[in-house]
Amino acid sequence: MAPSQTSYAPTLGKLLKSLNSQPLEASIESLVYLLKRRQVKGDDIANAIAHMLLQVVAKSKWQSVDQLLAKVSNTGLRLAQSAPSEQVIGNVVRRVMGLIRDEASEDRNADDMADSVSDLSQLPTTPTMPSRPGPTPLRAATLPMSRSMFNLLCVSETVSSPGTGASTPMSQGASANMHALRSEVIDGIEEIMDEISQADDQIAGFADIQIHPGDYVLAYLPSPTVERFLVKAAAKRRFTVFLASGDRQEPGEVPHAALCKKLNGLGVNTISLASNGLMAYMPRVNKVVIGAKAVYANGGVSTESGCSIAARAAREYSKPVIVLSGVYKFCPADPSDDVTEFERGDSSAFVDYADGEAVDALEVENIVAEYLPPQYVDVYVTNL
Amino acid sequence: GRRPSIAVVKEDPRSSIPECFSHVPMAKRIQTSQAHKDVHPAVLAVGQQMATFALKDSIARLEATLLAFKKVIESYETPKGNSLSRHFVPHVLNPQIEYLTECRPMSFPMGNAIRFLKSQVNKFDIDTPEDEAKESLLEFIDIFINERITLAEVVISKNAAELIDEDGVVLTYGRHRLVEKTILRAKADGKNFAVSIIDDPYDQGGKELAKTLQQAGIRVFYSPNLGGLRAHLERASNVLLGTEAIFANGSLLAPAGTADVAMAASAANVKVVALCETINFDRERVSVDSLTYNEIDPERCSVESFRLMFDNTHSKYITGVITEFESGTDFAPAQAI
Numbered sequence: 239m240a241p242s243q244t245s246y247a248p249t250l251g252k253l254l255k256s257l258n259s260q261p262l263e264a265s266i267e268s269l270v271y272l273l274k275r276r277q278v279k280g281d282d283i284a285n286a287i288a289h290m291l292l293q294v295v296a297k298s299k300w301q302s303v304d305q306l307l308a309k310v311s312n313t314g315l316r317l318a319q320s321a322p323s324e325q326v327i328g329n330v331v332r333r334v335m336g337l338i339r340d341e342a343s344e345d346r347n348a349d350d351m352a353d354s355v356s357d358l359s360q361l362p363t364t365p366t367m368p369s370r371p372g373p374t375p376l377r378a379a380t381l382p383m384s385r386s387m388f389n390l391l392c393v394s395e396t397v398s399s400p401g402t403g404a405s406t407p408m409s410q411g412a413s414a415n416m417h418a419l420r421s422e423v424i425d426g427i428e429e430i431m432d433e434i435s436q437a438d439d440q441i442a443g444f445a446d447i448q449i450h451p452g453d454y455v456l457a458y459l460p461s462p463t464v465e466r467f468l469v470k471a472a473a474k475r476r477f478t479v480f481l482a483s484g485d486r487q488e489p490g491e492v493p494h495a496a497l498c499k500k501l502n503g504l505g506v507n508t509i510s511l512a513s514n515g516l517m518a519y520m521p522r523v524n525k526v527v528i529g530a531k532a533v534y535a536n537g538g539v540s541t542e543s544g545c546s547i548a549a550r551a552a553r554e555y556s557k558p559v560i561v562l563s564g565v566y567k568f569c570p571a572d573p574s575d576d577v578t579e580f581e582r583g584d585s586s587a588f589v590d591y592a593d594g595e596a597v598d599a600l601e602v603e604n605i606v607a608e609y610l611p612p613q614y615v616d617v618y619v620t621n622l
Numbered sequence: 623g624r625r626p627s628i629a630v631v632k633e634d635p636r637s638s639i640p641e642c643f644s645h646v647p648m649a650k651r652i653q654t655s656q657a658h659k660d661v662h663p664a665v666l667a668v669g670q671q672m673a674t675f676a677l678k679d680s681i682a683r684l685e686a687t688l689l690a691f692k693k694v695i696e697s698y699e700t701p702k703g704n705s706l707s708r709h710f711v712p713h714v715l716n717p718q719i720e721y722l723t724e725c726r727p728m729s730f731p732m733g734n735a736i737r738f739l740k741s742q743v744n745k746f747d748i749d750t751p752e753d754e755a756k757e758s759l760l761e762f763i764d765i766f767i768n769e770r771i772t773l774a775e776v777v778i779s780k781n782a783a784e785l786i787d788e789d790g791v792v793l794t795y796g797r798h799r800l801v802e803k804t805i806l807r808a809k810a811d812g813k814n815f816a817v818s819i820i821d822d823p824y825d826q827g828g829k830e831l832a833k834t835l836q837q838a839g840i841r842v843f844y845s846p847n848l849g850g851l852r853a854h855l856e857r858a859s860n861v862l863l864g865t866e867a868i869f870a871n872g873s874l875l876a877p878a879g880t881a882d883v884a885m886a887a888s889a890a891n892v893k894v895v896a897l898c899e900t901i902n903f904d905r906e907r908v909s910v911d912s913l914t915y916n917e918i919d920p921e922r923c924s925v926e927s928f929r930l931m932f933d934n935t936h937s938k939y940i941t942g943v944i945t946e947f948e949s950g951t952d953f954a955p956a957q958a959i
Contacts, residue, residue, distance in 0.1 A: 498926075507640070507925070508925065509640050509925060509928050510926055510927050510928060512824050512922040512929040513824065513878050513879070513929050514823055514824070514848040514878075514879050514882075515848060515878045515879025515882040515883075515933055516882065517879075517881035517912060517934070517935075518878050518881070518912035518913075518930045518932070518933035518934070520912075521911040521912065522642055522643075522913065543847075543849030544847065544848060544849040547849070547851065547882050550882070550885060550886060550889070551881075551885075585846075600832050600844040601841075601843045602844045602845075603843060603845050603850050603853065603854070604845070604849070604850065605845065605849040605853055608852065
């Protein structure tokens with residue numbers, strides 16, 4: 239959920255609500271800004287991207303599969319560049335593009351079959367391909383009409399393709415076909431959104447297998463996925479949770495108060511560790527649960543900063559490290575040097591600007607995300 | 623002190639300590655009126671300062687304790703029919719020690735020094751005149767402070783400063799007196815280098831260190847928490863760590879987080895050098911994990927927020943220890959003892 243802020247500040251929640259009323263470009267722009275300001279974080283990102291791509295498919299004007307792919311990929315690129323460390327953005331964009339290609343090829347195959355049974359006249363080739371050489375091998379050179387109930391009923395929009403040199407008008411049949419594709423792709427994206435929203439629950443389903451009665455479980459900066467995992471386990475098991483976070487809490491402020499309350503209500507003890515180093519507690523800990531931001535092709539994990547401290551300490555004492563990650567976070571990228579780089583965040587929180595001496599003295603580096611090498615991970619729990 | 627003063631203890635603060643840490647001791651504030659009547663005012667003051675962490679560092683506590691004991695010795699008069707060598711320790715010194723231990727568990731050098739002091743008293747012949755014995759004890763304490771604390775600090779910082787490479791980057795964790803002295807010494811020797819400070823967000827001593835070093839003209843990189851550790855290690859040429867104690871098996875007792883720093887550094891092939899006065903060595907006890915000898919932070923001892931003050935660093939992560947007697951980077955602390 240988007241953090242509650244003053245009513246003027248843009249939030250993801252507001253953006254999603256306003257998606258239908260706003261022009262597409264404005265929505266994309268505001269999501270780009272939310273991402274750049276890191277106001278959309280963690281597990282909300284995948285959901286936000288899926289919503290946005292749905293809007294792109296539904297609202298933008300396109301006459302061919304390639305045009306659609308180009309639009310999705312351009313939007314995806316803009317979003318990904320606004321938060322380069324979030325591999326999940328690329329994942330969702332790739333999923334949607336794959337979906338479009340699949341649907342397009344299915345359509346064609348279906349039509350091929352239809353051709354064999356019916357003698358529908360083939361439509362002439364429509365050379366309205368966009369200039370961008372799309373990576374798609376499934377270029378629908380011919381766009382035959384398919385005779386579905388949907389196509390018969392829907393009113394085809396006859397929009398001339400804007401901006402393309404060859405202004406061959408789309409025939410009614412092709413346009414109806416695109417219309418069908420549009421609704422199929424929208425359905426597909428909704429399925430992806432469902433998958434994303436259900437992932438946490440499905441992962442939590444494995445909680446009671448991993449967590450045993452009497453365990454001491456260390457959760458470092460628990461993400462919503464980890465929280466659900468722990469709560470689910472708490473329904474069946476009696477164990478103790480150590481909660482650790484990298485940064486100082488003000489006295490009286492209880493970190494993860496809502497989670498503690500939920501767990502305590504289920505009879506599970508929670509201990510909030512006010513410590514950065516975790517070696518001291520590791521002899522007591524039975525296992526470490528970490529939520530992934532993304533999982534790379536080699537098994538390395540992109541995590542919140544400090545997770546590698548927890549994982550290293552766990553390795554020292556041979557305690558298992560469990561990484562929770564929905565399948566949508568598995569990305570094909572290999573962690574080359576540029577992704578193993580750390581993401582640096584706001585440093586103003588650590589040095590008070592009133593303390594001029596300190597502001598001058600320090601070159602503050604606040605690392606907010608880091609890479610956890612695969613050798614520190616024992617188990618990946620996913621939703622499939 | 624820097625820490626906000628805490629309210630005087632109402633009920634048993636230990637009741638909120640999680641069961642699994644219930645064996646770990648914790649400092650507590652005792653009202654001066656509740657202290658044993660034999661406790662000397664100077665010791666009372668030291669006890670209060672230790673309980674509130676105004677005196678924090680193990681050596682600072684040692685020095686304050688010894689100076690207070692000097693006052694105790696000065697004001698001591700042997701009762702009639704008794705001898706100093708028989709009466710002083712059980713009837714005068716021990717209540718002081720008990721009180722101090724109640725305020726905060728004794729630091730390892732305090733234990734060592736008190737053992738030395740007691741054996742010094744035992745050496746006196748039963749007929750030694752009181753004045754002579756007192757004089758001798760006072761002198762013993764002065765020499766002890768001079769040799770084991772003041773000179774040790776000078777020698778260690780001098781030796782350690784030689785390890786700082788020209789144009790290198792020294793990484794340290796939090797703020798420790800010896801590390802600070804070493805860095806300033808190297809700067810005064812005309813070396814040019816930078817310092818990376820990894821801070822403990824719950825203590826923030828590193829921030830103070832950063833300011834001091836900046837004033838001395840040293841370039842400082844600062845990471846407010848351990849999250850920046852790996853990034854900082856990439857450019858570090860060596861790591862200097864301060865310690866609270868070194869056990870007979872070579873493990874270090876040091877501020878919580880030190881073990882994580884030492885382990886990450888040795889994984890990154892960066893030299894890890896611990897600085898430690900020999901008075902901090904414990905030759906009898908061994909510690910294999912952080913729950914053997916530790917202390918609970920009395921300000922963070924509830925279910926909502928719990929903190930151990932120290933951790934245990936295995937000797938395999940330490941390249942070398944610098945003490946005032948021997949130094950070198952080629953032997954493990956176990957051999958250095």
